[in-house]
Amino acid sequence: MKGQAPVPPGPVPPGAVATDADAQPADVVVPADPHAYGDDTAAERDAAAAEAQAGAYTLRLYVAGQTARSTAALSNLRRICDEHLAGRYTIEVVDLLEHPQLAAGDQILAVPTLVRHLPTPIKRIIGTLSDTDRVLVGLDLRPAG
Numbered sequence: 001m002k003g004q005a006p007v008p009p010g011p012v013p014p015g016a017v018a019t020d021a022d023a024q025p026a027d028v029v030v031p032a033d034p035h036a037y038g039d040d041t042a043a044e045r046d047a048a049a050a051e052a053q054a055g056a057y058t059l060r061l062y063v064a065g066q067t068a069r070s071t072a073a074l075s076n077l078r079r080i081c082d083e084h085l086a087g088r089y090t091i092e093v094v095d096l097l098e099h100p101q102l103a104a105g106d107q108i109l110a111v112p113t114l115v116r117h118l119p120t121p122i123k124r125i126i127g128t129l130s131d132t133d134r135v136l137v138g139l140d141l142r143p144a145g
Helices: 042-053 068-084 132-138
Strands: 057-063 089-095 113-118 123-126
Touching: 057 068, 068 089, 068 132, 113 132, 123 132
Parallel strands: 057 089
Antiparallel strands: 057 113, 113 123
């Protein structure tokens, strides 16, 4: 989403982009258009393929409002990405209270849920993401074991 004003770290209002001033900027985007996922143009598919080749991670965090669990999940995800992906990631936050129809596309049954779209294959992690080792294994950043 382009043309949106940056906001300070913390809860992200719908349609806002948040960046951390101390780290490489990572976009946190809440889609304003409920149809934002599904009808990708050829240019969007090409851009996604280029990101995948560059080692970029496309992550989507599904939440239900500004609850303690949702806020903890976003905070934990930002910390993990800053430490292990340093500028190679994009986080999209989808609030299912505002856009419940988006849950079907990624088969979301519980919140918060993190979905890794790139690199493929798609992976899902449910919960507040407080277990860093579990999240790193789930994102294929660390081998299981």
